[in-house]
Amino acid sequence: MNDKEFTHLTKNGIHMVDVSAKSEQNRLAISSGNIYLKKETIEKIQKSEIKKGNVLTVAQIAGIQAVKNTSDIIPLCHPLRITGIEIDFDVKTEYINCKVTVNSKGQTGVEMEAITGCSVALLTIWDMVKAVEKDSDGQYPNTHISNIEVIKKEKIN
Amino acid sequence: MNDKEFTHLTKNGIHMVDVSAKSEQNRLAISSGNIYLKKETIEKIQKSEIKKGNVLTVAQIAGIQAVKNTSDIIPLCHPLRITGIEIDFDVKTEYINCKVTVNSKGQTGVEMEAITGCSVALLTIWDMVKAVEKDSDGQYPNTHISNIEVIKKEKIN
Amino acid sequence: MNDKEFTHLTKNGIHMVDVSAKSEQNRLAISSGNIYLKKETIEKIQKSEIKKGNVLTVAQIAGIQAVKNTSDIIPLCHPLRITGIEIDFDVKTEYINCKVTVNSKGQTGVEMEAITGCSVALLTIWDMVKAVEKDSDGQYPNTHISNIEVIKKEKIN
Amino acid sequence: MNDKEFTHLTKNGIHMVDVSAKSEQNRLAISSGNIYLKKETIEKIQKSEIKKGNVLTVAQIAGIQAVKNTSDIIPLCHPLRITGIEIDFDVKTEYINCKVTVNSKGQTGVEMEAITGCSVALLTIWDMVKAVEKDSDGQYPNTHISNIEVIKKEKIN
Amino acid sequence: MNDKEFTHLTKNGIHMVDVSAKSEQNRLAISSGNIYLKKETIEKIQKSEIKKGNVLTVAQIAGIQAVKNTSDIIPLCHPLRITGIEIDFDVKTEYINCKVTVNSKGQTGVEMEAITGCSVALLTIWDMVKAVEKDSDGQYPNTHISNIEVIKKEKIN
Amino acid sequence: MNDKEFTHLTKNGIHMVDVSAKSEQNRLAISSGNIYLKKETIEKIQKSEIKKGNVLTVAQIAGIQAVKNTSDIIPLCHPLRITGIEIDFDVKTEYINCKVTVNSKGQTGVEMEAITGCSVALLTIWDMVKAVEKDSDGQYPNTHISNIEVIKKEKIN
Numbered sequence: 001m002n003d004k005e006f007t008h009l010t011k012n013g014i015h016m017v018d019v020s021a022k023s024e025q026n027r028l029a030i031s032s033g034n035i036y037l038k039k040e041t042i043e044k045i046q047k048s049e050i051k052k053g054n055v056l057t058v059a060q061i062a063g064i065q066a067v068k069n070t071s072d073i074i075p076l077c078h079p080l081r082i083t084g085i086e087i088d089f090d091v092k093t094e095y096i097n098c099k100v101t102v103n104s105k106g107q108t109g110v111e112m113e114a115i116t117g118c119s120v121a122l123l124t125i126w127d128m129v130k131a132v133e134k135d136s137d138g139q140y141p142n143t144h145i146s147n148i149e150v151i152k153k154e155k156i157n
Numbered sequence: 158m159n160d161k162e163f164t165h166l167t168k169n170g171i172h173m174v175d176v177s178a179k180s181e182q183n184r185l186a187i188s189s190g191n192i193y194l195k196k197e198t199i200e201k202i203q204k205s206e207i208k209k210g211n212v213l214t215v216a217q218i219a220g221i222q223a224v225k226n227t228s229d230i231i232p233l234c235h236p237l238r239i240t241g242i243e244i245d246f247d248v249k250t251e252y253i254n255c256k257v258t259v260n261s262k263g264q265t266g267v268e269m270e271a272i273t274g275c276s277v278a279l280l281t282i283w284d285m286v287k288a289v290e291k292d293s294d295g296q297y298p299n300t301h302i303s304n305i306e307v308i309k310k311e312k313i314n
Numbered sequence: 315m316n317d318k319e320f321t322h323l324t325k326n327g328i329h330m331v332d333v334s335a336k337s338e339q340n341r342l343a344i345s346s347g348n349i350y351l352k353k354e355t356i357e358k359i360q361k362s363e364i365k366k367g368n369v370l371t372v373a374q375i376a377g378i379q380a381v382k383n384t385s386d387i388i389p390l391c392h393p394l395r396i397t398g399i400e401i402d403f404d405v406k407t408e409y410i411n412c413k414v415t416v417n418s419k420g421q422t423g424v425e426m427e428a429i430t431g432c433s434v435a436l437l438t439i440w441d442m443v444k445a446v447e448k449d450s451d452g453q454y455p456n457t458h459i460s461n462i463e464v465i466k467k468e469k470i471n
Numbered sequence: 472m473n474d475k476e477f478t479h480l481t482k483n484g485i486h487m488v489d490v491s492a493k494s495e496q497n498r499l500a501i502s503s504g505n506i507y508l509k510k511e512t513i514e515k516i517q518k519s520e521i522k523k524g525n526v527l528t529v530a531q532i533a534g535i536q537a538v539k540n541t542s543d544i545i546p547l548c549h550p551l552r553i554t555g556i557e558i559d560f561d562v563k564t565e566y567i568n569c570k571v572t573v574n575s576k577g578q579t580g581v582e583m584e585a586i587t588g589c590s591v592a593l594l595t596i597w598d599m600v601k602a603v604e605k606d607s608d609g610q611y612p613n614t615h616i617s618n619i620e621v622i623k624k625e626k627i628n
Numbered sequence: 629m630n631d632k633e634f635t636h637l638t639k640n641g642i643h644m645v646d647v648s649a650k651s652e653q654n655r656l657a658i659s660s661g662n663i664y665l666k667k668e669t670i671e672k673i674q675k676s677e678i679k680k681g682n683v684l685t686v687a688q689i690a691g692i693q694a695v696k697n698t699s700d701i702i703p704l705c706h707p708l709r710i711t712g713i714e715i716d717f718d719v720k721t722e723y724i725n726c727k728v729t730v731n732s733k734g735q736t737g738v739e740m741e742a743i744t745g746c747s748v749a750l751l752t753i754w755d756m757v758k759a760v761e762k763d764s765d766g767q768y769p770n771t772h773i774s775n776i777e778v779i780k781k782e783k784i785n
Numbered sequence: 786m787n788d789k790e791f792t793h794l795t796k797n798g799i800h801m802v803d804v805s806a807k808s809e810q811n812r813l814a815i816s817s818g819n820i821y822l823k824k825e826t827i828e829k830i831q832k833s834e835i836k837k838g839n840v841l842t843v844a845q846i847a848g849i850q851a852v853k854n855t856s857d858i859i860p861l862c863h864p865l866r867i868t869g870i871e872i873d874f875d876v877k878t879e880y881i882n883c884k885v886t887v888n889s890k891g892q893t894g895v896e897m898e899a900i901t902g903c904s905v906a907l908l909t910i911w912d913m914v915k916a917v918e919k920d921s922d923g924q925y926p927n928t929h930i931s932n933i934e935v936i937k938k939e940k941i942n
Contacts, residue, residue, distance in 0.1 A: 009285075013211060013841055013845050013872075014211055015845070015871045016869055017869060018871075055166075058171055058232055058371070060484050060485050061232065061546045062230070065546060067487075068550055069543070072850075072854070073277055074219060075215055075849060076846075076849065077284060079866065083549070084488060084489025084491060086486045087484075103489045105491055111297070112284050112287075115280060116277075123231055123272060123273055124232065127233060128165050128233070130164070130269075131164045145272070145303075145304075145305035148302035148303070149300065149302075150296070150297045171374050171378075172399060172400045172401065177340050177419055213641055214842045214843070218703045221703060222700075222703060224644075225699055225700075225707055226700070236395065238707065239706070240646055241647060243646075261648075262648055313648075322525075322599050323526070327685050328529055328692075329692070329713060330695075330714075331712060332711055334711035347616075368480055369480070372485055379544075380544060386693075386697070387537060387540075389595065390529065392711070433616070434545070434587075437545055441548060442480075444582075454582070454624075458618055458619055459616075459617075460618055461616075462617070463615040464611045466610070467610060497805050528686070528799060531800070532686060532860045532861075535799075536860060552866075553801075553863070554892065555804060555805060556800060558798075560798075574803045574805050627805075634916060642839055682799055686861065690858070690859060690860050701858070703846065704843065704913070705912060737923070740908070743908060743930070744905075744908055751858075751897070752860065755859050756793050758792070768934065768935045771934065774930075774933070775929055776930035777925065778928070780924070
């Protein structure tokens with residue numbers, strides 16, 4: 001194995017790569033992911049969103065907190081200076097899409113922050129709709145989170 | 158909207174449902190999820206797994222910590238007494254499957270703990286293989302996490 | 315000084331009092347507190363609350379998380395099994411009142427959890443309205459949080 | 472509603488405002504707040520302060536930790552580089568005043584850090600004196616925290 | 629290797645052992661450890677302890693918080709219901725001894741909590757005396773923490 | 786007492802020293818420490834290290850997380866921008882030596898981060914080998930952590 005290929009592995013195990021020689025830059029990453037729910041649940045969220053938007057607001061807050069805490073949640077991530085976080089939802093008939101945009105000024109990219117925030121926002125939606133999403137045996141035969149991906153990653157000027 | 162249907166919503170917004178009247182029971186939940194990687198990356202993990210297993214060990218630890226911290230990560234989850242956590246990986250040709258089994262003794266189910274642990278274990282694999290998984294433009298055109306689901310949820314006696 | 319009077323102080327400094335001999339009971343505490351804002355700000359919150367309720371939803375979530383994390387925030391508080399949390403707001407002409415009800419099953423009272431959650435919910439409202447509440451010099455001449463108190467504390471059967 | 476007025480709200484809910492275009496500056500904020508206690512409790516603190524100062528030392532540490540953790544406690548606060556924290560108490564006959572001075576180098580003001588630290592320092596005093604402050608029914612009829620405010624906020628360069 | 633011997637290791641890597649079949653018991657562990665400092669530093673602490681006790685009070689609080697957070701700090705530790713924590717110091721001529729007593733009610737022992745609390749209390753003393761303990765080159769040629777050990781571990785009826 | 790000598794103490798108790806006037810520099814600190822174990826335990830780790838390295842990998846991750854969280858664990862430490870962390874083990878016949886190298890870019894030294902990471906890595910080894918290290922009475926008569934020290938501390942250009 002070429003150690004450079006897995007930058008967190010060395011002959012002595014794992015480490016947090018030193019980035020002190022890298023220049024500070026404004027950086028951006030955008031992630032996307034979906035949670036698939038029962039049509040009935042989606043309809044209820046859509047209606048309540050109009051009235052209150054609470055399910056999605058709770059999910060936004062959870063996602064924002066997760067972006068800020070990524071270096072706690074993912075062991076080898078560097079603590080970063082996050083400068084901005086946007087979380088948007090697109091409620092479709094069979095699923096809700098979540099997009100997370102993370103801005104930072106620092107020495108490493110923020111794609112891990114973006115996908116961690118997206119995963120946690122979707123997990124939070126699941127938590128909020130458990131009561132309607134469960135079947136009569138308390139199981140979730142169709143609920144699932146899929147397509148967590150990095151849509152874009154870039155350095156700005 | 159019937160307030161019982163979204164147990165976290167009330168006419169005044171959101172709350173953490175009171176479970177003090179529920180009896181304490183041993184509970185179990187099992188989640189599953191996949192991360193899709195380049196064949197080349199999977200091969201490298203398989204070989205390194207034979208030698209060290211570090212990528213997957215780091216992912217196991219991150220998943221275990223996330224299970225324990227679920228009530229911090231997901232805003233309306235109750236703090237629970239987790240009694241045991243198992244995280245298993247099955248390395249396939251095109252993806253790695255992760256299964257998380259959570260045991261607890263308490264008043265609420267642990268499916269959120271199981272899917273949160275699974276998501277974080279898979280996110281950690283992504284973080285460990287960033288260097289080999291990125292394309293020459295620093296993008297991840299094919300990498301994705303999918304099929305995060307609850308396989309089983311039960312009360313034990 | 316009689317050491318029993320300050321139960322956290324001993325001749326050797328401070329400690330976390332041993333409660334292992336106390337019986338587990340369902341316990342309840344209710345706190346209350348107010349944030350005084352400009353009438354103009356209150357009006358904006360009231361209108362947005364009808365539309366979205368976001369300021370107050372964010373404050374509820376922050377308060378709920380603070381209740382769960384009280385033993386992290388207040389050094390000598392015991393980690394407790396919180397079973398339920400309700401946070402209600404009453405929007406008046408000149409201030410917003412916040413009431414926090416905490417239920418737990420455990421060996422110590424939960425009044426600290428209730429007042430910590432109330433303080434954090436009110437601080438979060440402040441954070442959400444900074445832009446409208448500041449004067450032209452960036453100062454907050456009239457904004458203040460007051461009357462954080464414990465309304466009721468009891469053991470339930 | 473004019474979205475600029477509540478900078479954390481957008482048409483899609485809440486977000487953490489991007490501050491990457493703002494310049495880094497040394498910043499300062501000073502907060503103040505009071506806890507009203509029984510005269511008897513104040514006297515005991517004053518005497519013990521002479522001997523040990525423990526109640527107020529514990530409160531200082533809790534306040535300092537809260538300042539550092541403000542972006543965890545208040546959902547939409549940016550993680551900031553705090554460079555210095557001073558917490559001072561003035562013990563009066565009927566109340567204790569707490570002043571918190573926060574210095575930072577960064578892109579946003581630190582008034583939330585200052586009032587969060589002040590609130591937590593005062594909550595910690597309450598926790599330390601519970602045993603003497605409670606009445607014979609275990610209630611706190613007169614204890615309260617009031618006048619949490621931002622005294623000064625400025626940019627230093 | 630016999631897997632039972634390293635209870636955290638399995639053929640699939642690491643796990644958090646399931647303890648749900650173990651009975652809840654009151655448990656106790658006592659740890660001890662020393663920090664070796666310059667005589668001059670010790671003298672200053674002793675004098676200040678008489679006046680204020682601040683160095684040791686800060687160390688006590690840090691140790692108490694670390695005991696409560698052990699399951700965050702040590703990856704495979706179970707979250708436990710800690711019921712009491714005592715931290716005592718014995719200031720000798722050349723070192724300070726720290727003893728930490730942890731009580732809990734739960735399904736696993738608390739020796740890890742006791743030694744983690746002891747280590748953190750001693751590290752905090754180091755942090756408090758850095759300015760006097762450093763030599764003229766900013767180095768610590770003689771400062772060290774030693775003899776962190778578990779003095780006693782027991783189940784109480 | 787000369788207040789400058791204990792930089793965290795003032796006439797009003799403790800504070801977090803303002804470092805905003807200090808220049809940002811790349812900084813490095815290296816710590817070292819040992820855990821003394823039964824020869825039989827060491828042999829088992831050495832053999833398992835060849836096969837998997839799990840005990841030491843878990844210890845590395847715990848140490849890395851502790852370095853990043855030092856300002857949470859040690860009350861008066863500044864939050865710092867850590868840029869790199871290396872943790873190396875040297876398995877001897879009677880003990881395991883751990884060396885932690887911390888790089889940062891900031892206004893204060895990182896020796897506290899280095900010794901905190903080293904202590905936590907060694908505590909984690911203890912946790913991993915409890916089952917083999919305990920005697921038949923469940924005690925640890927010989928296990929101990931010693932010689933936690935700062936080997937080197939420097940500013941880089």
